[in-house]
Amino acid sequence: MDRLTQEQRHRNMAAIRGKDTKPEILVRKFLFSRGFRYRLNHPRLPGHPDLVLRKYRTVIFVNGCFWHGHENCKYFRLPKTNIEFWQKKIERNKERDKKEQCQLAAMGWHCITIWECQLKPKIRMQTLESLAYTLNHIYLEDRKVKTYEIPESDNNLMAAEPEPTYGKTKHP
Numbered sequence: 027m028d029r030l031t032q033e034q035r036h037r038n039m040a041a042i043r044g045k046d047t048k049p050e051i052l053v054r055k056f057l058f059s060r061g062f063r064y065r066l067n068h069p070r071l072p073g074h075p076d077l078v079l080r081k082y083r084t085v086i087f088v089n090g091c092f093w094h095g096h097e098n099c100k101y102f103r104l105p106k107t108n109i110e111f112w113q114k115k116i117e118r119n120k121e122r123d124k125k126e127q128c129q130l131a132a133m134g135w136h137c138i139t140i141w142e143c144q145l146k147p148k149i150r151m152q153t154l155e156s157l158a159y160t161l162n163h164i165y166l167e168d169r170k171v172k173t174y175e176i177p178e179s180d181n182n183l184m185a186a187e188p189e190p191t192y193g194k195t196k197h198p
Contacts, residue, residue, distance in 0.1 A: 049145045050076050050088040056154045062161060071135070073126030082165050084136040086157075087123070091142045095120050101143050136164050 030038065045067060054077065057064060068078040068085075075085035091101040095116040104112050127137045138160065144153040 045076075047088065047090070049090070049140070049142045052145050052150070053077065053086065053088055053140060053154070053157070057157075060158050062158075071133075072129040073123070075130070075137075079161065082136070082161050083134060083168060084138060084161060084164055085130055086138045086140060087127075088140050088145075089123075089142065092116075093119060094123060094141075096141050096143065099141070099143050 054064070054066075057077070057079075062079060063081070064077045064079045064086075066078075067074045067076065071078065071085065073085075073087070076088045077086040078084075079086070089096070091099045092103075093116070096102045104116075123139075127139075130137050138157065140153065140157065144150075
């Protein structure tokens with residue numbers, strides 16, 4: 027049974043923000059201190075990613091373990107009341123996340139998801155250092171000089187029209 031009244035629970039849940047959350051601010055401060063520049067919640071991209079790094083063609087989602095249904099995470103537990111509602115809501119969130127990431131990938135964006143539990147004090151620096159490494163790796167890979175090999179041919183040039191016959195006429 028819930029210890030709070032329905033109205034108190036409603037107020038608690040309504041107070042949870044979707045933007046400028048503590049985990050998101052941690053990531054933003056770290057990236058900015060390392061020289062990465064980004065835009066917040068870009069309105070033209072699917073899912074309005076939390077951070078958009080155009081130079082790196084990368085978007086970063088900072089997800090809460092509860093709201094996005096982080097599998098095998100100790101911070102994700104379904105509430106004991108209204109179970110059916112919460113299962114449906116979290117499944118919809120997961121499906122929407124997958125769909126948006128597929129759309130972004132089709133547009134040529136790299137998608138990175140950072141979970142709230144990965145920003146807990148014990149492993150925070152490891153997660154953030156890994157993020158910086160990944161962004162630098164993406165940048166270098168995208169700008170690597172690509173060599174193209176021309177397949178060797180036996181000098182058979184093809185044209186759209188047959189070889190011209192200058193001055194020669196065909197008589198039937």
